[in-house]
Amino acid sequence: MLRFLSLTVEDFGPYKSRQTIDFTSDDGVTIIWGNNGRGKTTLLNAFRYALFGKVYGRNTKIQHSLQKISNWESFDEGKYGFKVILKMDSDGVVYELTRQYTVRPGVSIPLSDNDYKEDVFLKRGTTIVSPEERDHILKSIMPEQVSRFFLFDGELLGEYEELLNDENSIGHKIKESIERILGVPVLINGFTDTKAALKEYQNRLSKAAQKDQNTQIIGSLLEAKQAELKSHEDDCISLKKRLEELQNEKQKIEDEMKRTERTRELLNQQKRLKEAIEKKEEAKKAKLQEMKSLTKKAWQGMLGTRINDLMVQLDGEIAELETKKTKYVISQQIVDELKKGINTGRCPVCDQTLDISLINRLNDKINNPSTAFGSLTAEEENKLIELQGRKAQLKKLNASDLKAQIKSIEDSIADLTVEISDAEQELDAIVKQLSGVEDTARASSVTNDFAKCIQKISVVEEGIKKEEEIITKTINEIRGLEEKLKKQAGSGELAKAEKRKEFCEKIKDIFEKGVDLYRDSLKQKVERDASNIFVNISNEPDYSGLKINENYGLYIAHKSGRIIEIRSSGYEHIVALSLIGALHKNAPLQGPVIMDSPFGRLDPEHKRKITASLPILSEQVILLVYIDEIDEQLARKILGSTLKHEYELCRISAMHTEIKKMIGSDN
Amino acid sequence: MAEDKVNIGLTNEANEVAEKIAELDCFEDKFDIAKFAFAYAIKNELDKRISEFNIGEGRGASWNVGTFDGDKYLYNFIISLFPDIQTPYRQIELLMNAGLIELGKIINESGLSGISEFM
Ligand SMILES: Nc1ncnc2c1ncn2[C@@H]1O[C@H](COP(=O)(O)OP(=O)(O)OP(=O)(O)O)[C@@H](O)[C@H]1O
Numbered sequence: 057m058l059r060f061l062s063l064t065v066e067d068f069g070p071y072k073s074r075q076t077i078d079f080t081s082d083d084g085v086t087i088i089w090g091n092n093g094r095g096k097t098t099l100l101n102a103f104r105y106a107l108f109g110k111v112y113g114r115n116t117k118i119q120h121s122l123q124k125i126s127n128w129e130s131f132d133e134g135k136y137g138f139k140v141i142l143k144m145d146s147d148g149v150v151y152e153l154t155r156q157y158t159v160r161p162g163v164s165i166p167l168s169d170n171d172y173k174e175d176v177f178l179k180r181g182t183t184i185v186s187p188e189e190r191d192h193i194l195k196s197i198m199p200e201q202v203s204r205f206f207l208f209d210g211e212l213l214g215e216y217e218e219l220l221n222d223e224n225s226i227g228h229k230i231k232e233s234i235e236r237i238l239g240v241p242v243l244i245n246g247f248t249d250t251k252a253a254l255k256e257y258q259n260r261l262s263k264a265a266q267k268d269q270n271t272q273i274i275g276s277l278l279e280a281k282q283a284e285l286k287s288h289e290d291d292c293i294s295l296k297k298r299l300e301e302l303q304n305e306k307q308k309i310e311d312e313m314k315r316t317e318r319t320r321e322l323l324n325q326q327k328r329l330k331e332a333i334e335k336k337e338e339a340k341k342a343k344l345q346e347m348k349s350l351t352k353k354a355w356q357g358m359l360g361t362r363i364n365d366l367m368v369q370l371d372g373e374i375a376e377l378e379t380k381k382t383k384y385v386i387s388q389q390i391v392d393e394l395k396k397g398i399n400t401g402r403c404p405v406c407d408q409t410l411d412i413s414l415i416n417r418l419n420d421k422i423n424n425p426s427t428a429f430g431s432l433t434a435e436e437e438n439k440l441i442e443l444q445g446r447k448a449q450l451k452k453l454n455a456s457d458l459k460a461q462i463k464s465i466e467d468s469i470a471d472l473t474v475e476i477s478d479a480e481q482e483l484d485a486i487v488k489q490l491s492g493v494e495d496t497a498r499a500s501s502v503t504n505d506f507a508k509c510i511q512k513i514s515v516v517e518e519g520i521k522k523e524e525e526i527i528t529k530t531i532n533e534i535r536g537l538e539e540k541l542k543k544q545a546g547s548g549e550l551a552k553a554e555k556r557k558e559f560c561e562k563i564k565d566i567f568e569k570g571v572d573l574y575r576d577s578l579k580q581k582v583e584r585d586a587s588n589i590f591v592n593i594s595n596e597p598d599y600s601g602l603k604i605n606e607n608y609g610l611y612i613a614h615k616s617g618r619i620i621e622i623r624s625s626g627y628e629h630i631v632a633l634s635l636i637g638a639l640h641k642n643a644p645l646q647g648p649v650i651m652d653s654p655f656g657r658l659d660p661e662h663k664r665k666i667t668a669s670l671p672i673l674s675e676q677v678i679l680l681v682y683i684d685e686i687d688e689q690l691a692r693k694i695l696g697s698t699l700k701h702e703y704e705l706c707r708i709s710a711m712h713t714e715i716k717k718m719i720g721s722d723n
Numbered sequence: 724m725a726e727d728k729v730n731i732g733l734t735n736e737a738n739e740v741a742e743k744i745a746e747l748d749c750f751e752d753k754f755d756i757a758k759f760a761f762a763y764a765i766k767n768e769l770d771k772r773i774s775e776f777n778i779g780e781g782r783g784a785s786w787n788v789g790t791f792d793g794d795k796y797l798y799n800f801i802i803s804l805f806p807d808i809q810t811p812y813r814q815i816e817l818l819m820n821a822g823l824i825e826l827g828k829i830i831n832e833s834g835l836s837g838i839s840e841f842m
């Protein structure tokens with residue numbers, strides 16, 4: 057079991073100067089209290105840095121520029137670089153690991169990471185071990201691949217949900233880490249080693265067969281097939297390596313895609329807006345063109361009112377002249393009738409005899425007609441013709457009124473103009489946002505890379521499948537040949553070689569089956585233990601436990617037997633904590649657990665139950681929490697004597713935190 | 724009969740207004756703007772107070788009447804409307820200038836957003 061004894065940080069992030077946290081004591085829990093921005097995550101990183109030389113940014117991204125870690129106040133005071141010392145006890149052996157980042161000789165003011173160098177020393181007892189041994193020791197006491205279960209960030213507990221998702225590189229990575237912490241690789245190595253040994257015995261067998269007259273042909277055939285098998289197996293291995301590389305690449309691209317998602321969204325928006333603006337400009341242009349063809353003749357319609365008014369006026373004048381003309385014609389007819397009456401002496405209407413005085417009166421009237429019944433003068437006749445001419449002309453000139461049409465086009469143009477200007481404003485805002493982004497070209501090419509990578513993966517997977525088919529076929533052929541050989545083995549060298557091969561084959565089979573059996577039994581154990589922890593800390597009486605899948609993903613089971621397919625974020629964390637607890641229980645490797653803000657999403661009851669089960673998780677638990685993430689008094693009460701130390705991260709300034717031991721906190 | 728005009732054109736003042744209207748990009752060219760202004764003048768009976776406008780000779784854009792009024796539409800219109808006028812093309816010139824000057828006043832007062840309101 058690995059235990060941390062103390063951690064010393066010097067100018068690491070906000071930890072200005074040299075500060076030490078002491079963990080020495082019996083088993084138990086250490087709580088480090090620190091509010092937002094005081095340096096909890098930085099402290100987790102200090103462990104990470106000491107052990108692996110790496111520091112994570114937020115969201116698990118490895119932070120490449122280490123220079124920024126150097127405390128800024130010290131830096132301004134001319135003190136550059138930082139240092140972390142981790143004292144540990146591994147199965148009774150005390151180690152002191154120092155990793156420091158110092159300015160290279162000759163550099164007065166460091167500008168970039170290139171101006172620094174990193175040194176690592178590991179002391180066993182009082183002697184410094186060689187770099188090779190150091191790396192070996194570090195790898196065996198705390199392999200980086202499983203560190204996520206020892207140094208964990210509460211904010212990232214949600215990642216474990218990816219285990220429920222088949223086609224996913226994060227899930228894949230976590231699964232690998234899980235198998236590693238559970239020790240599956242040890243068995244797998246056993247299997248690969250015996251397999252290699254078997255190969256050797258098979259080769260010896262074919263060699264022995266070739267020496268014998270009777271089996272010479274089979275022996276050489278066997279050798280050829282073995283060589284063939286080896287070459288395919290080699291190909292298959294290199295393809296698998298390639299696949300792993302590609303999967304790592306895919307994961308990197310996925311990360312990059314996530315990181316550049318916003319930029320890509322902006323770029324897409326920019327493109328969409330540009331297209332929309334272009335389209336609208338085009339529509340506007342078309343409308344303006346339509347407008348221009350209308351305004352070529354619009355003016356004619358505008359003359360309409362005037363033309364109509366004039367026509368009305370002309371109609372009046374024409375009507376007047378025409379009435380006069382008609383009246384004259386009628387009066388002429390009446391005069392003719394009267395004249396007839398005068399001539400015959402009888403009334404043309406009632407046929408009575410007219411007396412002379414009446415005749416005289418009529419004669420008088422006919423000879424002096426009223427002007428109202430006169431005929432049109434020559435002048436008036438001409439006028440009438442002129443008026444009629446003008447009217448006909450005007451009729452021809454009358455054109456339709458285009459006002460409504462033009463108004464509607466004007467409205468559309470106005471609408472389009474507003475829409476274009478709105479879109480342009482939006483575009484401006486996006487361009488501004490994009491101007492702060494460093495690598496827009498990368499943001500857009502990354503999806504392409506992703507597609508290419510997927511394509512490559514499927515090609516390689518296809519290749520592996522083919523190779524595996526050939527391998528199976530060749531293995532069967534070899535088996536057939538070996539069968540034949542066995543029948544002719546007799547008792548000499550060949551028989552001995554045969555026996556050795558068979559023996560080795562059996563050992564290999566044991567390992568092979570062992571791996572599967574071990575996996576299955578581990579899975580059962582993990583499922584059982586995670587379930588127990590879950591039931592213990594969960595607050596929902598209807599949840600009866602957890603069910604594990606192929607990838608160590610855990611589903612919540614309802615007491616009705618139903619699987620809860622969708623769960624809340626808080627429960628996601630509870631499930632992740634249950635899994636981590638179960639892994640620790642089943643791992644050959646035991647070590648301290650350091651948790652950064654693990655309670656963020658949990659309600660008080662869950663916090664209480666998890667706090668109570670912390671001591672079960674590991675013999676040494678270091679908890680980094682903000683004040684009120686758990687209730688101080690309650691935590692002390694629940695943990696009782698298992699609470700060993702309490703520290704507080706105290707603000708000196710925004711760039712300076714002091715680690716203070718809380719008085720009376722030691723049990 | 725008095726001599727009528729062969730070329731008609733815009734005065735400087737009217738020409739400026741025509742240029743402003745051209746900025747709207749609703750007319751193919753000034754030619755169409757001039758005709759529009761003429762129609763505006765007719766519609767608003769500017770002929771009845773044409774003397775108020777004091778229109779001089781065209782110095783801005785100008786056109787040969789054969790081009791301006793190829794189908795004699797305007798000519799026929801003028802002689803139908805004003806049978807007593809001896810110089811129809813001069814009348815057209817006066818009216819289109821008056822129309823532009825009047826439009827200019829409105830534009831100065833309340834800006835220019837479209838032309839349908841003038842129709
Ligand atoms: N090189 C440095 N020198 C001084 N201060 C630093 C340096 N690097 C980081 N800091 C500051 O130290 C703090 C580190 O924050 P950290 O993420 O460790 O806080 P935290 O306690 O985990 O906060 P939270 O509860 O919000 O997660 C930040 O306020 C940061 O500005």
Ligand SMILES: [Mg+2]
Pocket residue numbers: 096097098652653
């Ligand atoms: Mg933090």
